[in-house]
Amino acid sequence: MTLTDGSSTGVESLDRIDRKILAALQTDGRITNLDLADKVGLSPTATAERVKRLTRDGFILGYAAQLDPVKLGRGLLVFVEIKLDRMTPEVFSTFAAAVTRAPAVLECHMIAGGFDYLVKARVGNMDEYRSFLSDVLMTLPGVRETHTYPVMEEVKNTVHLPL
Structure with a gap:
């Protein structure tokens, strides 16, 4: 630019x-x-x-420490596909506002394809995930359906961009 x-x-x-x-x-x-x-x-x-x-110029956005999620009681990483019940700007904005307030959600991306959003979250274990699903994700505005993918092994996890 x-x-x-x-x-x-x-x-x-x-x-x-x-x-x-x-x-x-x-x-x-x-x-x-x-x-x-x-x-x-x-x-x-x-x-x-x-x-x-x-x-x-915005190339460096900030600095942060990398923390060990297992030592901090957040050992289970899950990806969740979310389908909304309707596609309106109001539903998108209220969903986005609500998901940003959920501490377990690390990332949330609007996706083109078979579902609307992909959420990356960290919780302690499967019991905590069940609570997170029912108490947080399913209460988000407009959520119709979810599909969860628990991570069995992290093969690559980096925030480093190729230069």
């Missing part, structure tokens, strides 16, 4: 150094600026300025 001042905020605006910075920060968001500068071959000042620009 090109802005009115001629600058670019899309992927085409990233050079090799920007990509190295983003890759390093994806791997270790707590890396010091000095270590990051050393890793990408720039001065600490130039590196800090690039990180500020990448943040300002």
Whole structure:
């Protein structure tokens, strides 16, 4: 995307150094600026300025710790297909507002295809999931039908984007 001042905020605006910075920060968001500068071959000042620009331009959205769901009592990962009873803007917006308030829901995506939404949630065990299904998911506005897929093994789980 090109802005009115001629600058670019899309992927085409990233050079090799920007990509190295983003890759390093994806791997270790707590890396010091000095270590990051050393890793990408720039001065600490130039590196800090690039990180500020990448943040300002929206390439870096934030930083977070990765937590162990099993140790925190959220060992069961489930995906749930949700079909709504009707397709209106009001139902979509009330459903979206309600699902964002459900703490067990990690992700919710509107899907094109045989169902309307795909929900990714973490709960402690199957008993907790049954409660979550009846007390949360089935009470969401417009929900007609659900299909649940409990995860038996996480083969790949990453938030790292290819650069």
